[in-house]
Amino acid sequence: MENIGLYLHIPFCSSKCPYCDFYSFRSDREFISRYVDKMNAEIIKKSGEINCKADTLYIGGGTPSLLGFSQIAQLVSTAKSRFLTRDSEITLECNPYGVTEEFFNKISECGVNRISLGLQSANDEERRKLGRRAGCEDVKRAIYYAQKSGIENISLDVMLGIPESTLDSLEKTLEFCVSRGVPHISCYMLKIEENTPFFKMRERLNLPDDDAVADMYLFACEYLESHGIKQYEISNFSVEGRESRHNLKYWRCEEYLGIGASAHSFLNGKRFYCKNDAEGFVKEPRYVFDGDGGSFEEFAMLKLRLTEGVLESEVKERFGFKIPEKLRLGAEKFIDLGLVCADENSLRLTRKGFLLSNSILAEIL
Numbered sequence: 001m002e003n004i005g006l007y008l009h010i011p012f013c014s015s016k017c018p019y020c021d022f023y024s025f026r027s028d029r030e031f032i033s034r035y036v037d038k039m040n041a042e043i044i045k046k047s048g049e050i051n052c053k054a055d056t057l058y059i060g061g062g063t064p065s066l067l068g069f070s071q072i073a074q075l076v077s078t079a080k081s082r083f084l085t086r087d088s089e090i091t092l093e094c095n096p097y098g099v100t101e102e103f104f105n106k107i108s109e110c111g112v113n114r115i116s117l118g119l120q121s122a123n124d125e126e127r128r129k130l131g132r133r134a135g136c137e138d139v140k141r142a143i144y145y146a147q148k149s150g151i152e153n154i155s156l157d158v159m160l161g162i163p164e165s166t167l168d169s170l171e172k173t174l175e176f177c178v179s180r181g182v183p184h185i186s187c188y189m190l191k192i193e194e195n196t197p198f199f200k201m202r203e204r205l206n207l208p209d210d211d212a213v214a215d216m217y218l219f220a221c222e223y224l225e226s227h228g229i230k231q232y233e234i235s236n237f238s239v240e241g242r243e244s245r246h247n248l249k250y251w252r253c254e255e256y257l258g259i260g261a262s263a264h265s266f267l268n269g270k271r272f273y274c275k276n277d278a279e280g281f282v283k284e285p286r287y288v289f290d291g292d293g294g295s296f297e298e299f300a301m302l303k304l305r306l307t308e309g310v311l312e313s314e315v316k317e318r319f320g321f322k323i324p325e326k327l328r329l330g331a332e333k334f335i336d337l338g339l340v341c342a343d344e345n346s347l348r349l350t351r352k353g354f355l356l357s358n359s360i361l362a363e364i365l
């Protein structure tokens, strides 16, 4: 079995951002500590059931940096002893608010070698609208401390389509990212989800319209590329060699094990998940079967998120056949519209195609 990815979900946040519909909530120290203990026990249990190694660990949330340093060190150390190879990529999602130099020194010592920081915007007013407590200075400081501790592999999350944002304000945010020397940037579009405060107040938010957000996306792609940070996935950009190894496993339809409430897994061709129920996880983790995974359609759907697209050679190797003619024929009209590119070796979406990926994928797959 190939090396898998290991994902740990920490569902705790100090407050709820008004646009967020992820499974996350405030909790007390005592419950967090029981949750982390269960997570350590579950890593050990799973390692006894699954005979494989992992070469990536991603601790996501929620806000994993809310855990105490020793809890993070304990999780990393359990994962290392049970699953991780020596050269593993170990990522921790961090909230820039309140993280100290000591925090970064300690997580670096225990083996964390990549962090993902929520910047969203370098404009404090825009960050405030998103309910973010940290200001741009906090983000700057967090990046500085991380780099000083030896963690150079830093990813910043940028949000497109923030209320009242403009191309100018986005340019300032991207300038900020480039000036800090971070090698990876994720640019996500704000989506107004039902059951969030933003949904209730959507008419008053003064959101940029769809065309303006599409322009922001294309601008971000070009701006980052002109600064050596190349797009490799619909929403992800990096300098060469700094792509997220963990997330590439998802997009390449490779296997991973997720531990924690709301974590998803894909192992031995099966997909399964833990419910959004942290109390239930602490009592006894239960996994819900979510169907078989790894069909050609699923593989193609995921691979078309990447700029490399679907390669003829890998389809042959994995499935024993060529990219189906039906798929190539279905893609033809999008080729004429400049949304898909195809040659004898591959099929992939163009940058404009990425903007319409959901409809294109629904039609051709």
Ligand code: SF4
Residues within 6 Å of the ligand: 012, 013, 015, 016, 017, 020, 021, 022, 024, 061, 062, 063, 095
């Ligand atoms: S910090 Fe992230 S996970 Fe937590 S509420 Fe805000 S957006 Fe959601």
